[in-house]
Structures are given as C-alpha cells and as structure tokens.
Amino acid sequence: MKTCIVAIAAAMLVASAFGAFAQDVKEILAPKGKLRVGVYYGSPTSMLRDHKTNEVHGLSYDLGEELARRLNVSFEQVNYQRISDVLEGMKAGDVDFTVSNSTPARAVSVTFSQHLLTIELGYLVTTASPITTVADIQKPGLRIGVTQGSTSQGTIPKLLPNAIVVPAESYKRGIEMLEHGEIDTYATNKPILFEMSDQMPGSRVLDGRWGEEHLAVAIPKGREAALEYIQHFIQDVQTNGLLAQSVERSGLRGTVKAK
Known part of the structure; x- marks a missing residue:
C-alpha cells in the first residue's frame, strides 16, 4: 500500500x-x-x-x-x-x-x-531555353535570377563567379523575368521551382542539383x-x-x- x-x-x-x-x-x-x-x-x-x-x-x-x-x-x-x-x-x-x-x-x-x-536546390528554364543540363549553367555570362535576400543570392556568385546574378523581389517577379527574357534561368529550392514551373507552360526544372537546403x-x-x-x-x-x-x-x- x-x-x-x-x-x-x-x-x-x-x-x-x-x-x-x-x-x-x-x-x-x-x-x-x-x-x-x-x-x-x-x-x-x-x-x-x-x-x-x-x-x-x-x-x-x-x-x-x-x-x-x-x-x-x-x-x-x-x-x-x-x-x-x-x-x-x-x-x-x-x-x-x-x-x-x-x-x-x-x-x-x-x-x-x-x-x-x-530539399534540393536547382534551376528553372523556359521551354525555348538552350540550357538542358545543370552542366550548361557553367557557361560564363549567364544571367541567373535569385530571390532578393535569399541564401541563393549569397551562394551563386561563389559557385558561379562568371555568372550575372539578378535579384528578384519575389517569385512572381522571377517568373516575369524568365518569360520576358531578362534572365536565362532561376535558381532556388526545387519545391519553389516546381510551383513556378506550374505557372509557365513548357518550362523545365533541370535534373540534378547545385546544393541542398x-x-x-x-x-x-x-x-x-x-x-x-x-x-x-x-x-x-x-x-x-x-x-x-x-x-x-x-x-x-x-x-x-x-x-
């Protein structure tokens, strides 16, 4: 007891x-x-x-x-x-x-x-883009869109010193930049890239990755x-x-x- x-x-x-x-x-x-x-x-x-x-x-x-x-x-x-x-x-x-x-x-x-x-980090390109693989991103002079204030904005210049990094104020603006030919690709995590791709018929999230989040x-x-x-x-x-x-x-x- x-x-x-x-x-x-x-x-x-x-x-x-x-x-x-x-x-x-x-x-x-x-x-x-x-x-x-x-x-x-x-x-x-x-x-x-x-x-x-x-x-x-x-x-x-x-x-x-x-x-x-x-x-x-x-x-x-x-x-x-x-x-x-x-x-x-x-x-x-x-x-x-x-x-x-x-x-x-x-x-x-x-x-x-x-x-x-x-989650994986990747790249999004338009349907007409000549870029087909992650390796193609190594070409010098490519304009790569990133979200302003994002980790990608700080990482891409170190990863691709010959690229031109173009900040976008939002993902919506990133879509506009791709569609208007202002950038060659957009770099961020793949979940966001797939959401952007859904709004851009024919666009592609490239296989492979350039990092992880x-x-x-x-x-x-x-x-x-x-x-x-x-x-x-x-x-x-x-x-x-x-x-x-x-x-x-x-x-x-x-x-x-x-x-």
Whole structure:
C-alpha cells in the first residue's frame, strides 16, 4: 500500500511539473497569447493556396497551426513577401515561429531546431531555353535570377563567379523575368521551382542539383528555454505522419528527405 501511495504521489508530481513546464513553454513561445506564424506566399515550404479546393497549406502554415493547437493559443498568420522579410520580422519581435533554411548566417539572428527536411536546390528554364543540363549553367555570362535576400543570392556568385546574378523581389517577379527574357534561368529550392514551373507552360526544372537546403523550425533568439519542447515537437510530427501529410497537401516536390 505504501509503495502504491508513493507511486501515485510521484506520478502526480511529474504531471504537475509537466503542466508547469507546458505553461512556461506557452509563455515563452507565444508571449502575446497567440502564436504569430511568419509566412510568405508561393512556396510549399511556407504557404500557398490550392486553387482547386481554395485551402491554404505549407510547412510553416501547417506546423504553426499544429503548434498553436498544442500550446492552446490562437494561431495568427503574419504575411511577408519573402523569407528574408519573415526573419527580419522575427528579429523585430513580430513573429514567433516559421520554417526556414537553417544556415549559419541566419542562425546568428534566430534560433533553429534540428533539421526538419532536406530539399534540393536547382534551376528553372523556359521551354525555348538552350540550357538542358545543370552542366550548361557553367557557361560564363549567364544571367541567373535569385530571390532578393535569399541564401541563393549569397551562394551563386561563389559557385558561379562568371555568372550575372539578378535579384528578384519575389517569385512572381522571377517568373516575369524568365518569360520576358531578362534572365536565362532561376535558381532556388526545387519545391519553389516546381510551383513556378506550374505557372509557365513548357518550362523545365533541370535534373540534378547545385546544393541542398536543410529546413528547420526557427524561433526568436532569447527563447532557447523552449527549444527542447520544439525539438520534441519536430520529432513527433516526423514520426506520427503530420509532416508527411503537410508535405503531401502542400504538393512539395523536389527530393524531400526526412531527417
């Protein structure tokens, strides 16, 4: 009997501690009483709209909704034009959660979880382009479009020093630049390239890759006390099918590997 009482007391103590921990995590991750999820339109890694069902999906959007549900706080979508703007919003204190390529440069300003997914980086060309392989991109003088403020903007000049890098303010502008012949190709992660290609009949995402992006959950600096909770959250959605469902609903393409 005494052993049973001790066991029950210990269980109650653990439950009480867990409840207090959960409450602390809520206050850390959602200090405004809601989870402000930073998203940018047009990428399955962030947020896009299914034109058939009119539903909104994307890794940042879906995982943000799930985390808000678990924290028992409201979900607030905070819109930006591109990922660099989302991260600036996080630095400014306007965003609590997003999914981003976890680079050392970005880790200076935000805190990342372990890797969520790994995706390929590639190139998009128009139907009339003479470029047929990744090797063709090595030709000097090619005009390569990249998203302004993206990791690609910083990487492509080092990878292809003889190329002309042309920043675009958004993926929509990138499509216009390709269609109007202002650039020869567009470089970013393949999930975005496939979304762009869907809007450009006959365009091609080239086979092969020039690198990888390691996506992770990003939270503001100073909230590292909640990182263990985020790590368990990531492990859970990777194993219980929620991440796979989000990938499928978002139509995320481009050699996606769970880590």
